[in-house]
């Protein structure tokens with residue numbers, strides 16, 4: 001036993017058994033090829049947010065655990081079992097963005113500066129869910145919130161913005177809308193619902209039996225077939241709205257009509273988080289096999305107060321970036337996303353040429369040109385191959401002869417045309433001359449290689 005331990009220890013020291021370290025289960029690398037799509041989605045989101053006058057806010061990933069317990073709710077799956085919490089420090093990695101955004105809004109008294117704020121943020125969120133297909137423990141969201149406005153027109157505007165973003169990304173999604181009432185009318189509905197569920201406990205799944213007492217509204221969106229069937233005849237929240245909520249929700253629908261936003265009422269749609277009031281909505285798609293939500297959100301008029309802030313209403317939604325990426329990858333006939341290309345690749349042959357080219361390339365980069373070269377002195381053929389892989393629009397070939405004659409070979413990778421170009425003078429002059437040449441050849445239409453999205 002001791003002997004085998006010793007042998008293992010020595011082997012380890014010699015590096016014989018070094019295991020590869022892999023990413024943690026549920027955490028994923030996003031490789032350059034896919035990042036192109038991420039950047040496309042993020043740029044589109046920023047552009048849409050600009051048009052709707054949103055400003056970006058960047059928030060920390062770690063927050064006090066209490067923030068999420070107080071906002072999301074103690075009796076939710078997220079807070080009960082899905083948060084990454086450092087228990088000794090009572091801090092948690094954010095499982096969603098709204099709570100952090102509101103904490104920042106309150107902490108910096110943003111409401112004093114202007115009455116209405118339109119804020120967005122994007123970044124990673126963390127939930128310790130069972131790692132199942134497509135579920136990641138670090139996932140990414142785009143989050144948009146309007147704080148300080150209670151008018152139904154604002155709800156409709158936010159949904160119209162979500163829809164425009166999805167449309168411009170080339171995705172077809174349907175919008176479902178519901179109202180969850182307010183603290184005046186929801187308790188009555190909750191009571192009716194609990195009574196309905198209590199009379200039918202035998203037909204419910206184990207989770208829903210428990211939820212009947214902890215979070216009965218969640219039973220309404222249980223995915224299990226038996227529960228789904230059973231709630232079809234459950235009391236509808238839309239029949240229990242108080243007069244004010246009813247007026248508000250009717251006005252939201254009228255505003256959506258006014259903006260030509262198509263939607264469907266879904267009285268069974270509830271949110272996993274306790275803080276929602278009145279308008280809630282979801283953008284869903286059938287494109288990934290089964291029906292699933294791409295974006296979801298709603299109004300949370302009491303939450304800012306609940307977190308120790310002023311009495312200010314709010315509404316917002318979040319989009320899952322991973323889901324958007326999957327949907328875009330799945331499409332065959334959509335617009336193409338431009339993959340990054342480089343302006344020029346310098347194929348340098350021999351030590352002198354490498355030395356020379358590295359200075360030339362620096363001068364080009366200083367002037368804003370994307371340029372690459374290889375320091376290994378490989379054969380021309382292999383360097384031209386690399387230029388192709390990098391999607392270089394041009395190459396410049398410099399060997400010993402070219403250095404001696406002060407003339408290099410300039411090749412347009414699209415037309416395959418070659419010509420001589422002077423490499424005389426200082427690097428400043430040379431790089432300017434090259435840039436003029438690059439600007440002359442502006443037809444790259446066939447060269448632009450796109451990746452399918």
Ligand SMILES: [Zn+2]
Nearest residue numbers: 182185242245
């Ligand atoms: Zn109400």
Ligand SMILES: [Zn+2]
Nearest residue numbers: 205208222227
């Ligand atoms: Zn159930």
